[in-house]
Amino acid sequence: MTATHQVFNQAPPRTGINEYTGHTALVEAVETFGGGWAGNDLTEAGALVGGADFQRDAELANTFTPKLVTHDRWGHRIDDVEFHPAYHRIIGDAIAHGAHTSCWSDPRPGAHVARAAMFMQFGQIEPGHACPVSMTHAVVPSLRVDPVLAEQWLPRTFSRDYRHDLGTGDKTSAIFGMAMTEKQGGSDVRANTTRAAEQSDGTYLITGHKWFCSAPQSDAFLVLAQTEPGVTCFVVPRVLPDGTRNVFNVQRLKDKLGNKSNASSEVEFDRTVGWRLGDEGAGVRTIIEMVNQTRLDCILGSAAGMRQSVAEAAWHVRHRSAFGATLIDQPAMTAVIADLQVEAEAAVWTGIALAAAYDDDSADAAAFRRLATAVGKYWVCKRGPGHAYEALECLGGNGYTETGFPLARRYREQPVMAVWEGSGNVIALDVLRAMMRDPQSVEAVDAEFEKALGVYRDYDLHVERTRKLIAAAAADPQNAPALARRLTESMAIALQGSVLIQRAPAPVTEAFVAGRIADPGHLYGVLDANLDLAAIAARA
Incomplete structure (x- = not known):
């Protein structure tokens, strides 16, 4: 081999690593919040997703993206979505490890924490499949509104046997999706024009068009449609009880910025059969807990993306030298990695703390998560894209390339977490709405702030400013929307600070408060050089 083709000073592939045991912050958070009993399962999954085969499958699933097949060879409408086999292997592994519904099928203290950590590990390496996994998890509380539908569907959602074909009514497992928004309304689902008419057998025939339907290959969906009293929620299966296909006309798959391995679609319903879930006119109330659960998963997904970003960046700078020294040992790079790690840890600790609140059945915990989930979703998800970019830049040109390096894919992926289940203004206004309708939620979140006071003067002053913003919004509800984003941001930083001050290692906490x-x-x-940046960077 000639000298021009000798490869040196390049980082080796970041494979053969246990993504759980190597993720110090996640291990600490899981132990702290009561999920330590799942350590063996999480470690097993960490070895799987850290392997070269799984990472290669993640690349393949995003290179050979889903394709819509509307008709079979004889002209019958089938509306199937074809995936590369790598996608099915990935989601099959995630389901087998309980990343979807383990906290519901095996409830115990720390179950939501353990499930959150499992979900994060798979989403860290391949985030697209996490969409249907998340919706299958999130549908459980909504299905429980109707005992008959719950008995019919919950055992299938709890199954860990993944089967990607729709079958003919013989499947014992199920993946769920949802179809809420329409092109004229977007987040304003009360503007929906899709209509449902009740039939003599108690089913409904649904007619209309959904602008976003995730993920159309699923076995069943929660669908919002208008009845006489208003927006109502329905369970719509792809296959009817007699084994025939329900009318589910997939118009096209969305060509998205990121999230390429996941099929998002437009769907037309034409007298499509659905089963009412909850009361007529109560569709938003019925589906809202599914929305809250998926918002939590947006936080977890963004946090998992931050972990991937900083871990890849740290790996590169530990294996590459320039100007006579390894990159990580150069102060400017140490500062960048440490700062990225602080952001990732704040997201991970916050996400696991919120998951723990779903393990608590008390009224205080319910009030806390009603507000804190929206606050966390707004902030953590919005921090994702900038974090991914900075990590990408640590790899230089390699970070900007698609083949073999995952950070370009991650950079394109992170914005979807902020857009999905309510973009910035929707979430900020939801924060205000929760505060006005449920003062107990404000008290519960403020109680979390209170627990961390008296340690850092700067944090105490920030909480004081946050409380003034809360008071200002309460005193003038009509003009409160003008404060919505500032208020939500301030609350999110106070929430993250509280979680870290109470539980995270001192170097991380000190850097968060300072930076x-x-x-x-x-x-x-740009963190203060007097902080213990090397110790923080070591955690990456």
């Missing part, structure tokens, strides 16, 4: 509250910089890598 996110006391003297926040505009970009990553």
Whole structure:
């Protein structure tokens, strides 16, 4: 081999690593919040997703993207979606490890924490499949509104046997999707024009068009449609009880910025059969817990993406030298990695803390998660894209390439978490709505702030400012929307600070308070050099 083709000073592939045991913050958070009993299962999954085969499947699933097949060879409408086999292997592994519904099928203290950690591990390496996994998890509370539908569908959602074909009514497992929004309404689902008419047998025939339907290959969907009293929720299966296909006309698959392995679609219903879930006119109330659960998963997905980003960046700079020294040992790079790690840890600790709140059946915990989930979703998901970009830049040109390096894919992926289940203004206004309708939720979140006071003066002052914003919004509800984003951001930083101050290692907490509250910089890598940046970077 000639000298021009000798490869050196390149990082080896980041494979053969246990993504659980190597993720110090996640291990600590899981132990702290009561999920330590799942350590063996999480470690097993960590070895799987950290392997070269799984990572290659993630690349294949995003290279050979889903294709819509509307008709079979004889002209029958089938509306199937074809995936590369790698996608089915990935989601099959996630289902087999309980990343979807383990917290519901095996409830115990820390079950939501353990399931969150499992979900994060699979989503860290391949996020697209996490969409139907998340919706299958999130549908459970809504299905429980109707005992008959719950008996019919819950055992299938609890199954860990993944089967990707729709079958002919013989499947014992099920993946769920949802179809809520329409092109004229978007987040304003009360503007929906899809209509449902009741039949003599108690089913409904649904007619209309959905602008976004995730993921059309699923076995069943929660669908919103208008009845006489208003927006109503329905369970719509792809296959009817007699084994025939329900009318489910997939118009096209969305060509998205990211989330390429996941099929998102437009769907037309033409006298499509559905079963009412909940009361007529109560569709939003019926589906809202599914929305809350998927919002939590948006936080977890963004946090998992931050972990992938900083871990890949840290791996690169530990294996590459420039100007006579390894990159990680150069102060400017140490500062960047440490700052990225602080952001990732704040997201991971916050996500696991919120998951723990779903393990608690108390009224205080319910009030806390009603508000804190929306606050966390707004902030953590919005921090994702910028974090991914900075990590990508650590790899230089390699980070900007698609083949073999995952950070370009991650950079395109992170915005979907902020858009899905309510973009910025929707979430910020939901925060206000929760505060106005449920004052107990404000008290519960403020109680979390209170637990962390008295340790850092800068944090105490931030909580004081946050409380003034809360009071201002309460005193003038009509003009409160103008404060919505500022208020939500301030609450999110106070929430993250509280979680870290109470539980995270001192170097991480000190850096968070210094770099996110006391003297926040505009970009990553500007933390005070007197902080223990090397210790923080080591956790990446």
